Amino acid sequence: MSETVVLRKKDDDVLEVVPTNEIIENEPKSIVPEYEKLQAGLVEANKLVDDIILKKYLHNLTDLEIIPLDDSLKKISDIRLFRITEMVYQNNEYSTYKFASVFNSVQNLNCGVFIVVDSNGQKTDFYMGVRSLDDKRTTKSLKDTLKNALCGQFPGVKTEDLLDPVAEEFLGNIATKNITSVSCVAKNKDKEFKDNETFIQGLEKLALAMQGQKYTAIVLAKSADSAQLEETRQAYEMxxxxLSPFANMQMSYGRNTALNISDAFSHGTSIGSSHSVNSSIQKGKSNSKGTSKNHSTTKSDTLGALAKSIGTAALGVASLVTAPLEGVASVAVAGAIAVGQMGLSAYNPKTKSDGTGTSENSTVNENTTQGETETETKNESENETHTKGITTGKSDTMQLTLQNKSLLNTLQRIDEQLKRIDECESIGMWECAAYFLSDCQETAxxxxxxxxxxxxxxxxxxxTSSINFWGKQNANKLPILRDYITNFIHPVFEYHSDSISxxxxxxxxxxxNELAIEMGLPRKSVCGFPVIEHADFGKEVVQYNKKLHSKDFCLGKVFSMGAETETEVNIDCNSLTMHTFVTGSTGSGKSNTVYEILNQLRNVYGIPFLVVEPAKGEYKNVFGQFPDVNVYGTNPKKTTLLRINPFRFPEDVHVLEHMDRLVEIFNVCWPxxxxxxxxxxxAMEKAYEAAGWNMGTSVNSKSNKYPNFADLLEQIEIVINESKYSADSKGDYSGALLTRVRSLTNGLNSLIFCDDxxxxxxxxxxxxxxxLSRVGSTETKSLIMGILVMKLNEYRMSSGRINSPLAHITVLEEAHNLLKKTSTEQSTEGANLLGKSVELLANSIAEMRTYGEGFIIADQSPGLLDMSVIRNTNTKIILRLPDKSDRELVGYAAGLDEDQIEELSKLKRGVAAVYxxxxxEPVLVQVNKCTIPEIIYDCSEEVKKTDYNSVRTQIVKLLIQGRVSEKYTILLEEIEKGLDSLGLSTLNYEFVEEQIIEFKEKGELSIWKDDNFRKLSxxxxxxxxxxAKVENIVVTAMDNxxxxxxxxxxxxxxxxxPSEPLKIALSQCFMxxxxxxxxEREMREKIYLNWFKSVVERSRGL
Structure with missing residues (x-):
């Protein structure tokens, strides 16, 4: 088969025939790299990514050599730490962002921050501190910045500074026989779990899980500056x-078929004068056919070039010395430089191609030439050419795309890292790791x-998240690690990877934000570290209508987030006329709060006060030592005896008006x-009438005499006996009313409720x-309190001026004795008398404000008080209240929200919510401690104590003188002076007065006569x-x-x-x-006569 040739231009106009194979061999090389070379670069790149992007070297730190710490970095003066003794949070806040702000305060100051968790097996202590990394700033200024940021974000947190010797001793005692490191990036487990209540990543979980174990945990973070952050960004981007070109690979498959047919014809004629004729015919035909196939695979092996490139990026010996201060970001920068220098030649992808080609050519040539030449050389030529070409082609192509999923995931990780760097540019970047040290390997x-x-x-x-451990098998490395960790510097390891170091x-x-999770303090209390959540209150008093130049006094200072501030809380004195409610449980500081208010009003403005104290009796020990303060009580051995007549009223008050108020008091105090x-x-009306009062005109026709309980007792008995009630009802009423009223006419009550x-x-x-603390009966306490309030109300109405500023303050301690909570429901037997009476009493208190009278209603059980009392007070001072119902009752009345109401149960002593x-808005106030020392009250010896038995003895001797053989010295002056104090009924009082007058005039009494013995008795x-006592003795005695x-x-x-004759004479009167x-009068007569006969016979026998 003949060789295929083509024509090729050789020179300007010369063509030459060249074989096709020669042309193919001499064509330039393809620009597509060989597959093997591309694959080698990608493998090496992936290995570098593992080290730089994923940091898989963290898994093997235990096997790496540690670069010793330079001695210049082992200075305690570069370290400052303080112990956190109590942590304070605001309710329902997301504290992580606050911790981020704390750490950001020193982020750009080239320093390290750390948290130390130290457990001795019983309690856990938490420390925070800073490590200075340059000489531009003092370590103290760094510590103060961090500490002030912590206190600013978490007001109320309590800290304790550690001096250098103490800190050095503390760090020297840390156990380092076993050390573990934790490398990880902290992230929220759930975006919804952000507030302290649901946050589950706090260090309290670590402390609780490690209870009973001895260990020390150090979470260390070094700040990264903006230049380092930018280098890291550029490294990741490079x-x-x-890597991005190799994430996708494309494979193409193609097939092409072509057929060309060409036909050409040419004709020429030449005529010359020579006239010669010639003829020639030439035909030619050529066929060519060729088929070619090719297969190629290319791969670029550039490992040597890669190693050379990485070698140029190695940091060298000098970088190892400064590594503790420069940080881990240099690793990423070094890797990026290596990758950048490799270029595309180091990372060409693998290429594979297959091809098949077929070509067929056919050419037919035919030429015919005829000529005639004459001698005259005349020529004529004619040519004609015909060309025809036909091309038919067919082409099939298939292209496939192959994605490298591993590489795509790596690129996605780089994207995520770049997003984190965007975040770090805004809020700061840190190099963080945690170290755990213990003598026990298992504990670490x-x-x-x-x-x-x-x-x-x-x-x-x-x-990569990893844990590395150093123990006995790495004993030679422990001292070096200890130097780093106890100086709060990350240990530096020398890492080798092929040709990179x-x-x-x-x-x-x-x-x-991530650091705030890793170094965030506990959200819940652990043993040794109390954590308290506080509700947010006002930071100062803001009033709608602030009065200028008003009389005020300082109650205390604003208390915010568990700490006292310097902002004072001043109370307008005149606002107290709208009354004050003070409540708090036992020991919460309620009494001190009232002490301070009274002391300020008394000392600064000279405002007098009345304190009615039914329990404890402590006020007299505080204020009783002052000569201008009078103390009255119910025990004549301890205090001057309180003497009041509930039936007395000011001249400006009508008797019926007073009587209605007094009945309401009884309705409150008695069932x-x-x-x-x-x-x-x-009965009360008849008692007044018996004392000489005209109920219409409110004038006493006899004298300025008022009835007392003895008169009331007599009249109740008369009213009941004269009524038409059934015998059972009379018995019920007698038992209920007579018993209670009689109890007020004997014993100490008879001395308290008197005419004098x-x-x-x-x-x-x-x-x-x-x-009133020594009064045993609750009803009697309530009655005395009610009578005092009633008398105060009437006195202010008759003598006070309307719309007066604060002129007097009254304190009602344990006010529920008087202003008790009542049901609003009607009973089947009549109206809700108790509720109505309490309402009237509360209204009278509220109305006294116009006369300059201010009330401080104090009670530790607000749930027992009538709601109107709490609602109608302008100033509310609420100390610690553990009971939920009490908190809600007063909290909502004081405008507190739910968190603030809950806070009331956690208030420390002396702290009150004031509104x-x-x-x-309400504010928390640390109430000032009253500076008056408590001195046990001792009743002055100058106070003359009346001997009531002596007065009665003189009266009885005067009345019985004529019926005994003994002669008595009658002291009429003593009788006259003490008569008002005996609480005698009007009838008996007037009787004694008549006997005194008669004895002065005649020297004897007509009552001594036998005819008047019944009256005398x-x-x-x-x-x-x-x-009543005699009646009981007669019933119970067995014989005469x-x-x-x-x-x-x-x-x-x-x-x-008494002498024996006096005993017999008085016993006869009783009988x-x-x-x-x-x-049963007849039976009584028989008993009397029988007894009298036995007494006579006995006297004769003697």
């Missing part, structure tokens, strides 16, 4: 650029595993039902403390108040002898040192009075 590994598990989140796999550390690049209020009111009472000016215009109606029994003995004891209780009672 690596991405070089357990702590590292627990920490790593806590930190791992949704996208923590961007970089760079310093690396265990740290990972993290943003400030009243059915007709009892009506009976009480009717204290004036209203003594009680309400001076500073007075009324101590006034014209304040924009009744009066003596009433004056001594022994009728026992009866006589018991009657003698009664006499001894009422009379000072005579007993015999004159209407009920």
């Amino acid at each position: 690596i991405y650029t070089q 590994e357990m702590a590292a595993g627990t920490y790593k598990a806590l930190m791992k989140g949704e996208k923590s796999g961007l970089e 760079v310093p690396v550390t265990a740290s990972s690049l993290v943003s400030s 009243m039902y059915a007709a009892m209020p009506a009976i009480l009111k009717e 009472d204290l004036s209203d000016k003594e009680l309400f215009d001076k500073s007075v403390i009324v101590d 006034q109606n014209d304040w924009v 009744r009066r003596i029994t009433d004056i001594l108040g022994v009728r 002898e026992e009866l006589t003995e018991k009657l003698g004891r009664v006499v001894e209780l009422c009379i000072n040192s 005579k009075d007993m015999s004159t009672q209407q009920e």
Whole structure:
């Protein structure tokens, strides 16, 4: 078969025939690299990516050599740390961002920050500190910046600085027999779990999991500057650029068929004068056919070039010395330079091609020439050419794209890293790792595993997470590691990979938000580290209508997030006329709060006060030491006796008006039902009438005499007996009313409720403390409190001026005794008397504000108080309240939200939530400690204590003188002086007055006569108040002898040192009075006569 040839231009116009094979061999080489070479570059690139992008070298740090720490970096003066003794958070806040702000405060100051968690097996201590990395700033300024940022983000956090010797000793005692490192990127486990309540990645989880273990954890982060951040960005971008062309591979398959046909014809004629004729015919035909196939595979092997490129990027010996301060980002930069220098030649992809070609040519030539020549040489020529070509072609092509998934994932990781770098540009980048040290290998590994598990989140796999351990098998490396870790510098390892050698550390690049997770302090309390959440209150008092130049006093300073600030809280004095409510549990500082208010008002503005204290009796120990403060109580041995007459009222008040108020007081203090209020009111009206009062004109026709409980007792008995109630009802009413009223006419009550009472000016215009703490009956306490409030109200109405500024303050301690919570429901027997009465009493308190009277209502149980009392007070001071219902009751009344209400249960002693109606928001206040020392109150010896038995003894001796053989010295002046203090009924009081007048005039009394013995017996029994006792003795005595003995004891209780004749005389009076009672009168007469006969016979026998 002949060789295929083609024509090729040789010179300007010369063509030459050249074989086809020669042309193919001499064609230029293809620009597509060989497949093998491309594959080699990609493999080497992937290996570099593992080291630089994924940092898989972190898995093998244990096997790497450690570069010793330079001695110049081992200085305690470059380290400052402080212990955090108490952590404070705001309720429901996302604290991670706050921690990020704390660390950002020193991010650009070229320093390291660290958290130290130190456990001795029983409690866990937490430390925070800084490590200076240059001389531009002092370590103290760095520490102060970090500490102030922590206190600014978390107000109330408590810290304790460690001096250099203490810090050095602490660091020297850290166990380092076993060391583990944790390298990871912290991420949130769930984006929804952000607040402290749901956050599950706090270091408290580590502390709880490691309870009982001795270990030290150090989480260390070194700041990265903007230049380092930019270099890291460029490194990642360069690596991405070089790898991206090989993420996709394309393969093409093609087939082509072509057919060409060409036909040409030429004709020529020549005529000359020579006239010669010639003829020639020439035909030619040629055929050629060729087929070719080719197969090629190319691969570029550039390992040598790669190694050379990486070698130029190695940092060298000098870089190893400065590596502790330059950081891990140099690894990425070095790798990027290596990849960049390799270029496309180092990373050409593998190429494979297959081809088949077929060609066929056919050529037919035919020439015909005729000529005639004459001698004259005349020529004529004619040519004609015909060419025809036909080409038919067919082509098939198939192209496939192959994606390198491994490389695509690597590029995606680089994209994610670039996003993290964008975040770091905004909030800062750090090189962070955690180290765990312990004498026990198991403890160190357990702590590292627990920490790593806590930190791992949704996208923590961007970089390799690893744990490395050094123990006995690496004992020679432990001292070097200790030098690094206790000086708070990341240990530097020398990493070799084929021809590359760079310093690396265990740290990972993290943003400030990620660092806040890795180094965030516990969100919950652990043993040794209390964590407290506080609600947010106002940072200062903001009023809607602030008054200028108002009289005010400082209650205390603003308390925010567990710490006292320097902002004062001042209370306008005149705002107290709208009344104040103070509440708090036992020991919360409620009493001190009231002490401070009273002390400020008394010392600064001279405002007097009245304190009604039904419990504890502590006010007298604080204020009783001052000469201008009077103390009254119910025990004459401890204080001056309180003396009040509930039936007395100011001249400006009508008797019926006063009587209605007094009945309401009884309705509050005593359980009243059915007709009892009506009976009480009717009896009270008759008592006033018996004392000489005209109920219409409110004028006493006899004298300025007021009834007392003895009068009321007599009238109740009369009203009940004269009523048409059934015997059962009479018995019920008698048992309910007579018993209670009688209890007020004997014992200490008879001394308190007397005619010789204290004036209203003594009680309400001076500073007075009324101590009711020794009264056993709750009803009696309530009654005294109610009577004092009623008398104060009437006194202010009759003597005060309308719209007056604060002139007097009244403190009602344990106010629920008087202003008790009542049901709003109606009973089946009538109206809700208790509720109505409390309402009227509360309204009277509210109305007293116009007279310059301010009330401080204090109670530790707001749930027991009438709601109107809490609602109608302008100033509310709420101390610690553990009970939820109490908190909600007063909290909503003070405008607190739910978090603030919950905060009330956690307030420390002396801290109160304070709110006034014209304040924009409530504030927490650390109330000032009252500076008055407590001194046990001792009643002044100058106070004259009345001997009430002596007065009664003189009265009885005066009345009985004529019926005994003994002669007594009657002290009429003592009787006249002490008569008002005995609480005698009006009838008995007037009777004694008449006897004194008669004795002065005649020297004897008509009552001594036998005809008047019945009257005498009744009066003596009433004056001594022994009728009920005698009735009981008569019923219980077994015989006359026992009866006589018991009657003698009664006499001894009422009379000072009675003689035997006086005992017999008074016992006869008692028995005579007993015999004159209407009920079973005949039987009583027999008992009396029988007893009298036995006494006579006994006296004759003697």
